[in-house]
Amino acid sequence: MGGIGKTALAVEAAHRACKKGWFPGGTLFVDLRGYDDDPVTADQAVLALLDALGVRDGDLPPTADRQYDAYRALLAERRDRMLLVLDNASDPAQYLPLLPGTDHHRVLITSRDRPDALPVRLIDLETLAPDDSVALVTRALHDTDERDERPAREPDALRELADLCGHLPLALQIAAGMLRRRRHRDIASLVADIRETGDATAVLDRGSPGTDLYGRSLALRPVLETSYRRLPPGQARLLRLLCLAPGAETGTEAIAALADLDTGSVLSLLEDLAARHLVTPVGNGDGTASAVRWRSHDLVRVFGAGVVAGDAGLWEEGEAARERVLGFYVRWTDAADDRLRWLPGMAEPERFGDRGQALAWLDGERAGLVAAVGWGREERFADTAVQLAQRLAVYLDWRRYSDDRIAVAEAAQEAAQLVGHRLGEAIAWGNLGNALRAADRAGEAIDAHSRARDLFRAAGDRHGEAMTWGNLGNALREVGRAGEAIDALTRARDLFQATGDRHDEARALSNLGGVLGEAGRAEEAIEALSRARFLFQAAGDRHREGRAWHNLGSALREVGRVEEAIEAYGKDLEICREFEDWYGEGQTLNNLALAHKAAHRPAEARAAWLQSADAYTRADAPAEATQARAWAAEQLE
Structure with a gap:
């Protein structure tokens, strides 16, 4: 894409190649200005190349055809290999006539467009890696003033600045220039400016320090505008709409819905945009074309959204x-x-x-x-x-x-x-409470569930109220308020029984059994959990049946019925594996290890903890995995 650093890379590669002696015949460089309003034509470029080869004025052939003949003849006569760099081409017509008539010399072409129809080797350039982005800005500042301590003093701000620049070399170069100018201000101030406007292109272009080493203007928006203006209407429309997609990566089917097109049509347009380096395909999903996901650069997204916002019809x-x-x-x-x-x-x-x-x-x-x-x-x-x-x-x-x-x-x-939407708000508060409890923020969860309960009650929704009593009971259990938790879960059970909802009654009973066991009321816990297991089995809810077996195993273990507990954990373990519930498997194996330890079987306990660690690792729960391995190691002492 524009600003990715094509010219800089080509020139650097050419310098290194020449230093190694690969091109004793020298180099030729032509800027074709393919994305300017007035691009250089091949006919104009061949005149510049002939001039560089010493053919000028009266020696110039009178017609374009004869000029190309003379150009190719000169290259064919040269025994020393040359490198020809044709920079910034937007159309094969600009460079195809300039290719040497011999394979003795080498040609390097840079372009924003991917010429898939031509038999040339293609090298796609991506944005820089985050660490390289940080290194680029750091080096740019130190090249100007080696005493500039801002990169070392503000590593987090520098990394955030690189993120806001989308790791695009042109944006990073402009940002580095702005930081040179703002040498008495910290990096965080530039980050704050970009955050405040929400548009990195606007902030960076406003503070752009001028031109680069090649005499080109350092500005982001013109680069994006020239690429956008060259698009056919269908591609331009799709790019605009894609910039409005909710995620940075979007599936083909979702883009088809966004554009109101069939999947085949939108896929062709996306492939055209990818050839122009304005979108990038990411993976291939399940192997079908419709499952490919597509990503546009952050700065392209900001630009496209700005184009839409600036026109009432497009908006x-x-x-x-x-x-x-x-x-x-x-x-x-x-x-x-x-x-x-x-x-x-x-x-x-x-x-x-x-x-x-x-x-x-x-x-x-x-x-x-x-x-x-x-x-x-x-x-x-x-x-x-x-x-x-x-x-x-x-x-x-x-x-x-x-x-x-x-x-x-x-x-x-x-x-x-x-x-x-009062019921919608009640459901949202309930979901928020569950999410907060899962994030170990049970105190906040209690407040959220209380709000949900009051909204359901005001709406006369008994099922919603029952569900919320159950959720509230779980949150109260987390903060050690066992008595209140038992009351809340009992109310949930009673409400579900009154409405005839046996499945949700089972959920309330399963949670009630767990807190009864923790409160020392083991026989009541075993009775509630046995009933919950039966109801889940009757409903065909295998996963929750497994959770009931798990809780029953813990209740049995608490009263010393270890062999029955081990059997119950085994039932849950089978179901967890059936559902690929790796985190649940880790929890069950952990409790199974405790049961074996209680039965004075350290080898079995150690094996269960090691399996628990493996399951937690698959579930991306490293802290739990580490703890399980530590407990396993203790069994060897």
Whole structure:
């Protein structure tokens, strides 16, 4: 893409090659200015090349054809190999006539466009790695003043500045120039300026120090504008709309919804944009073209969004596109959520044949889904965003994405409040409470669940109120308020019984059994957990049946019925593995180890803790894995 450092890399490579003696015949360099308003034509370039080769004035052939003949003849006669650098080409017509008529010499061409139709070796340039970005700015400052201590003094601010520049060499170069000019101000001040405006291109261009070593203007927006202006209408429209997508990476199907096009048409346009280095394909999903994800550079996204915001017609087109992609997300998240909640006897969900397919789709679209819920803070999208947030709750809980759970629930609560959606607000508060408890913020969770309970009660929603009593009981249990937790979970159980909801009654009983066991009321706990297990079995809810077996094992272990506890843990372990619930497997193996330890079987306890560590590692829970290995090591002492 523009600003990636093509010319700088080509010139540096040429210098190094010449230093090694690869091109004793010398080098020729032509700037074709392919993205200027008046690009250099091949006919103009050949005159410059002939002049460099010593053919000028009266020696020049009178016609273009004869000039090309003379140019190729001179190169063919040269025994010493030469390097020809044709910089900044926008069209093969600019450079194809300039290629030597012999393979003796070498040619290096730079362009923002990928000439896939030509048999040339292609080298795609990506943005810099974060560490290289930091090193570039640091070196630029130290080259001017080796006493500049800001990079060492402000490493976090420097890294954030590199992120805001999108690791694009041109943006980093401009930022370094601004920091030279602002030598009495810290790096954080420039970061704050960019954060405040939300547009790095505006801040950097406003403070641009002038021109680079090649006499070119150091400015970001003109680079992006020239690339955008050259696009055919269909590509330009798609790029604008893609810049409005909720995530930095978006799947082909979601982009098709955004653009209101079929998948085949949008895929062709995306491939054209990729050839111009304005979007980048990321992976290939399940191996099909429609599963490819696409990413546009952060600065391109800011530029495209600015183009849309500056035109009333384009703005309305953009808002309609956002509505379409939000609707697309709701439809398929609903189907995926149905699959995750599916129990025997329920209707088969649309599209997703099993949990694995549903989870794979949600994993791929997660960033966009979470960002799209944030659109609910705008009234136009609030209702749909609330729906989307509700359908993400089970998935985010299953994957243990605590930060995303909290962000989604908070955005949904604000959106529901914005449009007066009281039940939606109650559900959002409940989801927020669950997310806060999972993030070890149980005190805040209690407040959130209390708000949810009051809203459900005011709306006369007994099922919602019962669910919230259960969630509140779990949060009270986390902070050690066992008596209140038992009361809350008992109320949840009673309300579910009154409404005839046996499945959710089982959930309340399972949680009630756990807290009864912790309160020393072991026989009551065993009775509640046995009932919960039976109800889950009757409902066909295998995963929650496993959790009930787990809690029952802990209650049995507390009263010394160790062999029965080990059997119960074994039942849960089988179910965890069936669902690939690695974190649940880690927890169960941990408690199984405790049971073996209580039975004075240290070898079995050690083996269970080592397996627990492996499961926690698969679940990306390193702290728990480390602790399990430490307990395993203790069994050798």
